[in-house]
Amino acid sequence: MFSLEGRVAMVSGASSGLGERFATVLAEHGAKVVCVARRMDALLEVAGRISESGGQALAVSADVTDQEAVAMAFDKAEAEFGTVDILVNCAGIQSxxxxxDMSDEQFTSVMDINVSGLWRAAKECAVRLVDAKKPGSIINIASILGLQARAESSNYCASKAAVLHMTKSLALDLMPYGIRVNAMAPGYFETKLTSWWLESEEGQLAKSRLPAGRFGNLEELDGPLLLLASDASSYMSGSVLTIDAAHSVSILQ
Incomplete structure (x- = not known):
C-alpha cells in the first residue's frame, strides 16, 4: 500500500534539509524523483547519492518565483520520467x-517563495495531471508556525498559515479530478538550515519547554510523507498532519 513503484515525484527545495530527506525517502520507496532547487551543485550531489543507492533521480535547477522556470522543470521531468504525479512543495525560506525592523523586501521575499512559489508549482502540476487524465498527490510543507505564532516571524508565520488554508482550497478544486492535496506541519526538526537557531540559547530554552523534551529527527517525517504520497491515503484530501510531539497543543511555547 505504501509502495511508490511507477510513480514520478518532484520535490522542490531538494538541495538540503527536509527536501533532501523527502527526495531520498521517495526514491527508496520506488518513485522516480525530480530534485528541484536553485543550487545545481547541491542538487547534483543529492541526485547522485540517490542513483548510487539504486534509485532514479534527475536534478533540475529552477526558481519557484519564476513561472517559466517552474514550467521548464515539469517539462524536463516529463521528458525524462513522464507525468509528475507526486509533488512535494518544500521550497521555503525564513528571514x-x-x-x-523588518523590511518590505524581507516580507515579500518570504511570501513569494513560501506562498506564491508553492501555488505556482501546485497549479503547474495539477494542470498537467488533468490534461493527462491521471490522479496525483500534492503535499505542501507547512509548519506549526502556521498554527501558532512566534515573535520576530510575522512574515514566516503568515506564509505558513496561508499554505495551510491554500491546501484546503486546492483540495476542493482538485478532488473531482482525483488529485489529492494535503499538508504536513512539522515542529522543530534539526537540519543544516535550522541548527543555528536550535543550538542557540533561545533554541535550547525552547527545547526545554517541549512536551517531548527534544527536537524531531528527520526520519520521524518519513511515515507521514509516505502516507500522503501513496495510495494508503486515498481518502485523504484537505488534511493537515501535524508532526510535533504535541508541541502545538501545549500552552508553553
Whole structure:
C-alpha cells in the first residue's frame, strides 16, 4: 500500500534539509524523483547519492518565483520520467526580524517563495495531471508556525498559515479530478538550515519547554510523507498532519 513503484515525484527545495530527506525517502520507496532547487551543485550531489543507492533521480535547477522556470522543470521531468504525479512543495525560506525592523523586501521575499512559489508549482502540476487524465498527490510543507505564532516571524508565520488554508482550497478544486492535496506541519526538526537557531540559547530554552523534551529527527517525517504520497491515503484530501510531539497543543511555547 505504501509502495511508490511507477510513480514520478518532484520535490522542490531538494538541495538540503527536509527536501533532501523527502527526495531520498521517495526514491527508496520506488518513485522516480525530480530534485528541484536553485543550487545545481547541491542538487547534483543529492541526485547522485540517490542513483548510487539504486534509485532514479534527475536534478533540475529552477526558481519557484519564476513561472517559466517552474514550467521548464515539469517539462524536463516529463521528458525524462513522464507525468509528475507526486509533488512535494518544500521550497521555503525564513528571514527573522521584529515587525519594527523588518523590511518590505524581507516580507515579500518570504511570501513569494513560501506562498506564491508553492501555488505556482501546485497549479503547474495539477494542470498537467488533468490534461493527462491521471490522479496525483500534492503535499505542501507547512509548519506549526502556521498554527501558532512566534515573535520576530510575522512574515514566516503568515506564509505558513496561508499554505495551510491554500491546501484546503486546492483540495476542493482538485478532488473531482482525483488529485489529492494535503499538508504536513512539522515542529522543530534539526537540519543544516535550522541548527543555528536550535543550538542557540533561545533554541535550547525552547527545547526545554517541549512536551517531548527534544527536537524531531528527520526520519520521524518519513511515515507521514509516505502516507500522503501513496495510495494508503486515498481518502485523504484537505488534511493537515501535524508532526510535533504535541508541541502545538501545549500552552508553553
Amino acid at each position: 527573522m526580524a521584529s515587525v519594527l
